[in-house]
Amino acid sequence: xxxxxxxxxxxxxxxxxxxxxxxxxxxxxxxxxxxxxxxxxxxxxxxxxxxxxxxxxxxxxxxxxxxxxxxxxxxxxxxxxxxxxxxxxxxxxxxxxxxxxxxxxxxxxxxxxxxxxxxxxxxxxxxxxxxxxxxxxxxxxxxxxxxxxxxxxxxxxxxxxxxxxxxxxxxxxxxxxxxxxxxxxxxxxxxxxxxxxxxxxxxxxxxxxxxxxxxxxxxxxxxxxxxxxxxxxxxxxxxxxxxxxxxxxxxxxxxxxxxxxxxxxxxxxxxxxxxxxxxxxxxxxxxxxxxxxxxxxxxxxxxxxxxxxxxxxxxxxxxxxxxxxxxxxxxxxxxxxxxxxxxxxxxxxxxxxxxxxxxxxxxxxxxxxxxxxxxxxxxxxxxxxxxxxxxxxxxxxxxxxxxxxxxxxxxxxxxxxxxx
Amino acid sequence: xxxxxxxxxxxxxxxxxxxxxxxxxxxxxxxxxxxxxxxxxxxxxxxxxxxxxxxxxxxxxxxxxxxxxxxxxxxxxxxxxxxxxxxxxxxxxxxxxxxxxxxxxxxxxxxxxxxxxxxxxxxxxxxxxxxxxxxxxxxxxxxxxxxxxxxxxxxxxxxxxxxxxxxxxxxxxxxxxxxxxxxxxxxxxxxxxxxxxxxxxxxxxxxxxxxxxxxxxxxxxxxxxxxxxxxxxxxxxxxxxxxxxxxxxxxxxxxxxxxxxxxxxxxxxxxxxxxxxxxxxxxxxxxxxxxxxxxxxxxxxxxxxxxxxxxxxxxxxxxxxxxxxxxxxxxxxxxxxxxxxxxxxxxxxxxxxxxxxxxxxxxxxxxxxxxxxxxxxxxxxxxxxxxxxxxxxxxxxxxxxxxxxxxxxxxxxxxxxxxx
Numbered sequence: 001x002x003x004x005x006x007x008x009x010x011x012x013x014x015x016x017x018x019x020x021x022x023x024x025x026x027x028x029x030x031x032x033x034x035x036x037x038x039x040x041x042x043x044x045x046x047x048x049x050x051x052x053x054x055x056x057x058x059x060x061x062x063x064x065x066x067x068x069x070x071x072x073x074x075x076x077x078x079x080x081x082x083x084x085x086x087x088x089x090x091x092x093x094x095x096x097x098x099x100x101x102x103x104x105x106x107x108x109x110x111x112x113x114x115x116x117x118x119x120x121x122x123x124x125x126x127x128x129x130x131x132x133x134x135x136x137x138x139x140x141x142x143x144x145x146x147x148x149x150x151x152x153x154x155x156x157x158x159x160x161x162x163x164x165x166x167x168x169x170x171x172x173x174x175x176x177x178x179x180x181x182x183x184x185x186x187x188x189x190x191x192x193x194x195x196x197x198x199x200x201x202x203x204x205x206x207x208x209x210x211x212x213x214x215x216x217x218x219x220x221x222x223x224x225x226x227x228x229x230x231x232x233x234x235x236x237x238x239x240x241x242x243x244x245x246x247x248x249x250x251x252x253x254x255x256x257x258x259x260x261x262x263x264x265x266x267x268x269x270x271x272x273x274x275x276x277x278x279x280x281x282x283x284x285x286x287x288x289x290x291x292x293x294x295x296x297x298x299x300x301x302x303x304x305x306x307x308x309x310x311x312x313x314x315x316x317x318x319x320x321x322x323x324x325x326x327x328x329x330x331x332x333x334x335x336x337x338x339x340x341x342x343x344x345x346x347x348x349x350x351x352x353x354x355x356x357x358x359x360x361x362x363x364x365x366x367x368x369x370x371x372x373x374x375x376x377x378x379x380x381x382x383x384x385x386x387x388x389x390x391x392x393x394x395x396x397x398x399x400x401x402x403x404x405x406x407x408x409x410x411x412x413x414x415x416x417x418x419x420x
Numbered sequence: 421x422x423x424x425x426x427x428x429x430x431x432x433x434x435x436x437x438x439x440x441x442x443x444x445x446x447x448x449x450x451x452x453x454x455x456x457x458x459x460x461x462x463x464x465x466x467x468x469x470x471x472x473x474x475x476x477x478x479x480x481x482x483x484x485x486x487x488x489x490x491x492x493x494x495x496x497x498x499x500x501x502x503x504x505x506x507x508x509x510x511x512x513x514x515x516x517x518x519x520x521x522x523x524x525x526x527x528x529x530x531x532x533x534x535x536x537x538x539x540x541x542x543x544x545x546x547x548x549x550x551x552x553x554x555x556x557x558x559x560x561x562x563x564x565x566x567x568x569x570x571x572x573x574x575x576x577x578x579x580x581x582x583x584x585x586x587x588x589x590x591x592x593x594x595x596x597x598x599x600x601x602x603x604x605x606x607x608x609x610x611x612x613x614x615x616x617x618x619x620x621x622x623x624x625x626x627x628x629x630x631x632x633x634x635x636x637x638x639x640x641x642x643x644x645x646x647x648x649x650x651x652x653x654x655x656x657x658x659x660x661x662x663x664x665x666x667x668x669x670x671x672x673x674x675x676x677x678x679x680x681x682x683x684x685x686x687x688x689x690x691x692x693x694x695x696x697x698x699x700x701x702x703x704x705x706x707x708x709x710x711x712x713x714x715x716x717x718x719x720x721x722x723x724x725x726x727x728x729x730x731x732x733x734x735x736x737x738x739x740x741x742x743x744x745x746x747x748x749x750x751x752x753x754x755x756x757x758x759x760x761x762x763x764x765x766x767x768x769x770x771x772x773x774x775x776x777x778x779x780x781x782x783x784x785x786x787x788x789x790x791x792x793x794x795x796x797x798x799x800x801x802x803x804x805x806x807x808x809x810x811x812x813x814x815x816x817x818x819x820x821x822x823x824x825x826x827x828x829x830x831x832x833x834x835x836x837x838x839x840x
Contacts (some may be wrong), residue, residue, distance in 0.1 A: 007606045027780060060745070102803055108792060112801050119813050163511045198637065202813040217618065224643065244836040251838035277547070359831045360447060363537070371530060372832025380839070381532050381830070382524055393622040394541050395641045395815045397829040409817040410801070411779045412793025416664040418671035 015200035017178035020148035030095040036173035043165040054157040068258040072128035075153040095338040096403040111413040116406040118144030120202035120255035127152035143405035150183040195220035227388035230260040237349035238269040245348040254332030261376040290308035312354040344376040437598035442566035450515040456593035457511035460503040463585040474577040488678040492548035531833040536566030536826040540622035547572035547628040563825035569604040615640035642664035647808035650680040650763035657769035658689040665768040676784040680795040716745040765795040785817035
């Protein structure tokens with residue numbers, strides 16, 4: 001793996017190289033970008049065994065990590081095939097660069113065209129899940145950006161194996177080899193140094209632990225789009241359809257508990273609890289979910305643990321669910337407004353005006369009505385893959401797809417106009 | 421003016437109050453927001469004399485400022501009437517909040533709606549030009565945001581007089597009085613303290629000197645959209661229409677030299693210099709422009725000063741223009757790529773494919789063909805007023821209007837869908 005680790009390269013040198021690469025990428029043709037993507041998909045398939053071998057070493061070395069982290073770290077043949085498939089889907093997507101957002105002819109005859117262009121150089125700091133490096137590389141190249149990635153040290157060997165695939169595909173497509181780089185300096189401080197390089201870097205996307213995101217926000221001199229994990233809620237309203245509610249609640253907790261769009265807290269209106277709780281608890285226990293409920297919830301089943309104040313603000317990312325019974329819709333809203341991390345919250349109700357009110361008063365990046373929070377995803381939303389889910393309040397909010405890695409600027413076509 | 425200066429209020433308290441106000445603003449009706457705007461326009465007109473009196477005091481106190489700064493500070497009856505007119509135009513604009521950007525029904529029946537919502541709490545740090553406070557207040561309220569403003573100390577009395585008008589209009593329309601606040605703590609350090617309050621603040625827009633912007637970028641824990649002043653270029657190509665070129669060049673330099681979209685450097689192709697230079701220099705000298713040219717330019721007129729290396733990177737914001745003769749289109753592009761601040765650069769040419777190439781290779785926020793750089797303006801672009809011109813590379817680039825003070829999020833309407 002020596003060909004991608006060059007210890008003589010400083011953080012600044014890597015950022016400078018990324019900047020140079022971004023000048024080429026900015027003007028790369030859609031054919032060349034897609035050539036890279038098709039090469040990457042093929043290389044992933046060809047190197048599947050090698051990737052799995054390195055991933056196994058990472059898993060063996062990983063001792064002090066939680067079972068949730070282990071689940072995220074683990075690659076399988078199916079996951080690698082899924083990565084290749086996702087890369088090919090990105091190749092099929094339209095080029096977001098050059099897309100005309102608006103065009104107006106002004107009274108003075110000026111033709112004002114707002115077009116999408118790449119952002120420039122992006123840094124993505126992430127943890128665990130090694131497939132992120134592939135999604136990031138594919139999305140950034142397709143959107144005309146250069147990128148510097150820094151994965152978690154627990155996934156180092158897996159990431160290196162995947163980075164080799166990326167490098168091969170860059171070489172095959174004739175794009176600059178510095179288009180996608182892993183941060184070579186493995187010190188934790190190197191991240192802080194990188195995000196200060198405002199002359200070369202345009203955007204940082206930190207995904208992961210609160211402490212990581214806080215550190216990046218503090219040190220960064222460039223824009224940060226935060227991708228914090230989610231403290232997500234599902235509220236079952238008094239006018240919910242009980243069957244839908246149970247199905248959605250079980251899915252929102254158990255379909256992949258280590259993901260940020262899984263729910264951590266369920267709120268249930270007291271008037272529907274009798275119809276929902278027995279069946280819901282039965283299904284949750286069948287799926288080995290630990291339930292931490294308030295005293296009204298615990299009455300339904302002896303296996304429930306009593307929740308304490310801390311539970312309402314804890315992101316378990318595991319098969320644990322806190323459940324609270326509320327006296328009113330307003331109480332549910334107040335609880336969500338107080339504890340939500342703003343990633344994705346949902347309501348189950350057949351009352352249309354209450355659903356509309358919920359969409360207005362809950363200010364999370366994604367708000368759902370009668371659907372599982374787990375659907376908050378770039379693929380499900382039709383964006384192709386996603387680089388993450390933005391919980392920042394500028395640029396965009398929610399699942400961040402291809403087009404969201406571009407920005408608008410203005411081309412103005414005149415015939416001699418001046419400012420009067 | 422004691423009613424707006426409350427020294428017991430800390431920076432954090434102001435930010436907390438802004439956050440509370442933003443929760444109300446986020447859901448304010450278009451009628452209420454427009455009521456505020458109409459009241460503000462009327463109050464400005466009614467208080468015109470008082471505002472001018474305070475502005476005169478500021479001008480008298482301002483000793484150590486440049487003539488360009490003085491021009492920006494100076495208010496007149498016409499400027500105040502213009503401010504009221506601009507506020508009424510913002511009232512007439514459509515509500516950007518709630519606008520549906522895209523809506524797709526996915527194969528599983530999910531209805532995915534991407535809508536515009538306010539950003540939240542914005543801080544705007546600006547200098548000189550007191551009318552900025554009115555534009556900022558009007559644009560932020562219309563787009564549903566709370567705002568904390570900090571103007572330059574040289575304009576303090578003018579800003580206070582205008583802030584009283586804003587407060588009156590807030591009271592008349594029933595919106596929270598903390599919707600628009602001046603930062604009360606007058607220490608320079610208070611700005612650094614404000615931009616660290618990530619729990620309350622969502623965006624900082626610094627407009628002004630490089631040092632100010634650098635300080636804000638360094639200290640800020642929240643997103644920054646930079647509005648640096650402009651080092652803007654106009655390139656007159658070998659295939660330019662000489663008449664258009666002269667007219668545009670004179671306008672781009674002299675129509676308001678203290679603004680960021682005025683040009684500082686003119687590049688002219690050697691093959692067209694003979695046709696353009698004599699007439700252009702004559703017109704520039706008539707307008708009292710000091711010309712700093714390279715040796716080829718200076719040959720045309722004894723009144724030209726010889727430019728040095730520093731001139732190519734100096735933003736004069738005054739009646740001074742550096743002119744360089746280039747051997748080729750490529751040389752012009754290389755010069756602009758090296759020295760441009762990325763705000764607005766222009767080409768004059770009748771060669772269509774060259775114009776298209778220029779729009780591709782010059783990566784400034786606004787790039788113009790056959791039109792004056794001075795047209796880079798929210799009003800001219802049809803955005804209504806502007807809060808400034810963004811030179812950042814995320815969220816948006818160029819003149820920042822009403823809609824740019826919102827951000828998209830997702831509403832998802834389901835009928836029981838889960839993640840399979």
